Amino acid sequence: MILRAAALGLSLMSAGAAMAQPTYQLLQFDDLAGWAEDDHQAALEVFLNTCGDMRSADWKGLCDVARQGQEARGFFERFFTPVLIDDGQDALFTGYFEPELRGSLTRGGPYQYPLYRLPSNPGQYSRREIEETGAYANQGLEIAWIDDPVDVFFLQVQGSGRVRLDTGGWLRVGYGGANGREYSSVGLALVDRGIYQPHQVSADVIRNWVRSNGEEGRKLLWANESFVFFREVNEVPADQGPLGAMNRSVTTMRTVAVDPAYVPLGAPVWIEKQGADPLNRLMVAQDTGSAIKGSQRADIFFGTGDRAGRDAGRIKDGGRMVVLMPLQAAYALLPDVIE
Template identity: 80%
Template structure:
């Protein structure tokens, strides 16, 4: 993806993705009114409007192109959304699930030495799909000596989590840093490390979190590292230093994502660039207008979403705590919403 084509939020560490057939389920559509969206009047619509403007120009459907053109003429944000869109609830028989993702920050070096022993690799040429598994790559050093190393990292668990996230920043030992994004994958499906710990009887499912996994791997030496081999998927990277440091990583639209305003969705149901109203439940409820600018291999289903929490450790802690139900409503151009008839439930 660009950055997240095979990347996912922390949800993938803790659970398996939806089955493929879930993404193919026949959806149902229900048209709603804006006053049926919980907390709609209280949101910062201008913040969402600015994010919408950043990517709507990349949408190629005529209805969306027309709305984007109108948006660039300048409008009061809330009025713009209410005038040109209809809220549509799309359901596929699966309960809503919200998780979070973030951009990690790692410590690394351009050269191998000292603590910097764990490489981030570019995609090798001639890789077919599926290629070698994670275990086969690491156990046989299949990539060493090919000049594919972008940087060397001081922690193998950080490398693994970076592959899960799909993008991140590396602070270099010589000063400065680089940014890396998704550059390809070996073609194997992700297998949940969290579920593997549960399967082995080490933890109950409610005990598993990103920090728990990190600590278990780090505290169990070779056995800890071999736990990561339960995930056959292996992600390669590319440098994306053209993205300014003050902006978020590139999402599936090849544009920077925005903290707490970008959401990763399943494009089977929701078009990239569409405004999406989030009603997330849980310990920290969230009612907010976001924009569908990203996706991930665990994001399957019309009510499945991954919220971007930003960059760094604190963002990672916040993202890792999110595993909540709720409701997601996509804002569609009025004519596109009614074109769903006769399948629409009014």
Template identity: 65%
Template sequence: MIRRLGAAILLSFMSTGPAVPTEIETHYSILGFEDLEGWADDDHAAALSVFKNTCADLDEPDWSSLCAVAFDASDARQFFELFFRPLLITDGQDPLFTGYFEPELDGSPVRTDRFRHPVYRIPPEALEARPWLTRREILTSDVMQGRGLEIAWVDDPVELFFLQVQGSGRIRYPDGRVIRVGYGGANGHNYRSIGQELVRRGVYQAHQVSAQVIRNWVRRNPVEGQELLFHNKSYVFFREVSQVPSNQGPLGAMNRSITPMRTIAVDPAFIPLGAPVWIEKAGKDPLNRLMIAQDTGSAIKGAQRADIFVGTGDEAGGIAGRIKDPGRMVVLMPIQRAYAYLPEDLQ
């Protein structure tokens, strides 16, 4: 899921924690709950409910035991404080919070004059050849034609591009029916930021770039805009996931529905998927909240990098697009696991 930006990376962890690339100098320190700004004011029961949605998929003994206890916990705050320790993980990179959302596109189950941009399933050969064809080669050749790989057709190639960036979304048909699509694979090329490319070309300064700015520029400059989208060689394919009820969030990297403003995407090289994570987001709209790491993304790299899932639709997209803030996040680890990260003389 790209999620989010291709959010599908690794679900295996060592008994003492996830493997961290050796070239990164990573530091660990145990904090107290009193060190977490706003901890006492959060809705711990809401966080516990989201934790229970995915904790059964954490199959290591300490996590499994805590998951069982979670379903019997009557005091959510006491549960987290009794069985976890806050672990601050840093890797020398500046902390950064961004936001993501589930877009909703206008589409059709068949091609029409209006709806002529296909949402594709992944072809079998793309699973075997790594990397496969580039975005340009997929969209300008006939390699996908006549194979029945179209899930739906949409009316806006720019919105389709951002659907691929988000990794999941809804498509609303003219008769009111809605289908949901989720990440179904990719062509194996690394994601390249078209926002950074606009900055490199001198079109905008870095602080001016947002998803809406990019949309507007591509629409005003259709020929150059198409070339700009081709700059990102990565191409994401989808699968239909309409079995997920409409009142639940899209599927995250753990193949479970994610929850607005309680789910974050993280780098699983540092934080296990399913772990509770305390975030202290600064910026215009500060946010101190216990989240659950239930998603990943190809642009989400680093111990202090997180993407906050905001929700579904245009309003959520507007909010998500404005999030680009510093802060801090602290993962809550089972007690013995948390102390296992420390040097032996500090354990």
């Protein structure tokens, strides 16, 4: 999945911001707010979905132990150490979701806006050239036709989604590639034009403005030259989440996207999210995103559909994220550890 944090329309960190050398602090489980009250079994089941794909011997060994059947809370407390990784940036939690769109396998009626497979020359055209001139039309690249061009745009922002077909049933699509053009925030474009203040911009605000402004709204989307192509991923059952960066289904409110430069994919992470709806929960780092940068940057998967989208779009909170590391790996961080 890609660019999810950009669904809010605003850059969350300067691309050129210098990243401090990270420091590591070993914590105790008693230091984790709400640890004892969480559903550790639910987190263990999510951990088991992807731990077999982790390459390190430390992680593979713990995965084997977990598969033998463990009391969940005891498993995490016996074999892991909580590690707080600090790179000098403030913690930031956002949310992402899997959109649902209305579509058809054939063009007709309201279904006029295609989802394209990856062509052989993906970098040749900008978004405007693809959408205005039909650069890839009638080449057999159309996966499905959607009834709303704004939904198509935001599907590209999220990177994956489900299409409810007019004939019944579902079609699931995932990220298949991009045209290589630089992503530009349409939310920032609205701010630059003086239409909104930064704190006013959200995914819903962008949607409503584009839909209410006809051709000018369409041109706003063209300001983002980046264009995403898709692939069918119907091997994933409809009752499971979309595929994450580990090529396994992500789990609602138990999967978090992280920066793998700091957090190993597949690692359990303890979330202490502040804000209007505080959340203390053990999750698993099973996904990434191009806007997810830093040791304290995380994107929480809220599920599928409009309600999940609304809930995810409201999240922009501080707090802290603590990585549960295998004991040996945690102490190998010495002497860089603060105790």
